[in-house]
Amino acid sequence: MRDRSMASANQPRLLSDAQGVLDARALPSPEFSALWEAVLVPRELKDRLVSQAILNFTLRGRLDRATVPLHGVILLVGPPGTGKTSLARGLASRTAESVESEQPFRYIEVEPHAMASAALGRSQQAVRQLLGSVIAEQADAGPLIVVLDEVETLAADRMKLSMEANPIDVHRATDAVLAQLDYLAARYPNLLFIATSNFPDAIDEAFLSRADSIEAVPLPDADGCRRILTDTVLALATLYPEVAGILDDPRFEEACLLCQGMDGRRIRKVLVSACTHDKAVAVEPGKLTAGHLLAAVRALGHARERE
Ligand SMILES: Nc1ncnc2c1ncn2[C@@H]1O[C@H](COP(=O)(O)OP(=O)(O)OP(=O)(O)O)[C@@H](O)[C@H]1O
Ligand SMILES: [Mg+2]
Structure with missing residues (x-):
């Protein structure tokens, strides 16, 4: 990773080897737009997703958070293989195509398992480093869309984690995610998280309540x-x-x-x-x-x- 001091205000550091970053690229991305087209779900679902994502960039920064608390989080839930990850990536690209911005949109996809290194006792620091530092720095540079795939690994339901089976570090990692989300939501109106999960029951309630919209991606009819x-x-x-x-x-x-x-x-x-x-x-x-x-x-x- 490049030294922080080498990154100028509008030139975020290179992300290729940042811990926990699976993919980083400029948006729109033709590859991601093709994914969006390839997933065949009801038209209304796609329309709602695009509208919600656009709204994040047109309205969120202009509303009083105390009155209408938008967090900039869209959550896609549904059975395995229904197209959630493809839709999340495609939505990122579609949003960048639809919103006018002086600065280019950027994309980051978080590697969920790199964060959940509870066995190493480092997940809390890893979350802080990724959300509080890497993502914040990218969001400083312009509009940013972050995909949190399999978010249940990041925001595990603290109520359902047994202290014995799950080291305290996993609990703290969820706490850290929530705290960082609040911080990022308040500071960066041009930041949108798109999260996916097969196991919504395993996601912490406090994360669910932060989601601005939760969309079910169904099996094909x-x-x-x-x-x-x-x-x-x-x-x-x-x-x-x-x-x-x-x-x-x-x-x-x-x-x-x-x-x-x-x-x-x-x-x-x-x-x-x-x-x-x-x-x-x-x-x-x-x-x-x-x-x-x-x-x-x-x-x-x-x-x-x-x-
Ligand atoms: N409704 C759909 N229409 C067309 N293709 C689909 C649909 N759902 C899934 N696919 C195809 O299935 C593959 C897997 O999709 P994807 O990885 O996005 O699913 P997922 O819901 O994220 O799965 P998982 O829950 O296992 O992570 C992709 O090639 C995708 O194009
Ligand atoms: Mg997936």
Whole structure:
């Protein structure tokens, strides 16, 4: 990491090797915008997320915090594989595209497990260092969006932590996160946290109450399943145009119906596993049929029943 004294007021230090930083980049990011498009959830959910994120930058700094206490935290919760991390990254990029700013937007993604090094007894200091120092310094330089993936590891519910099983350090780390969030919220109106979790019950109540909005990211509904499966077939059709015919086959509809109850990640994998059902298809993927897809969905369904 560069020496602090080398960083001028508007030139935050390089983040590549800062402890606990998984990713740092300028926004908008074409890679992240593509993630936003790839996650197929109800339009209203995406619209609400973008509006909430924009509001953070247009309104938060101008409102009296004592009257309307906005903390600049959006929380996405939902089952594994429903697109939360992709949405968080995509939302960061979409927000930067939508908000006019003299200074460029920057992005930081926190590596949650690096913070939770309770065994080393250092998580509290790590949280202080990351939030209070690294993130504060970046926020000083201009608008900043921070993704806290798997936030339950950072803001573990202190009520549910047994003192014996969990060293006091984990409790203190949660305290440190909350204290730092309050400090950052008050000081930097151009800072937005987007947090994700599979386990909202494991998140500290005090963190939940700081979230300006909590959005549930659901498993895909019938329409969502069809859109995701269609998307994967169309992706293969860019290489093998003949597979687009699968979409007109009644067995494709059946496969879509059977996808219900699966998460988006699993549905995206159906196509790959369909290609492996028949060696001839693995050799020549253009030979993939709706029958292969249906067989793959059935096999995945059976595997799920056994789980
Ligand atoms: N609704 C969806 N539409 C399209 N693709 C989806 C959807 N949900 C998940 N995916 C795909 O599944 C993969 C995993 O998504 P992602 O990692 O964002 O999920 P997650 O909710 O963060 O999972 P986890 O809880 O395990 O961290 C990505 O490739 C994503 O595009
Ligand atoms: Mg995730």
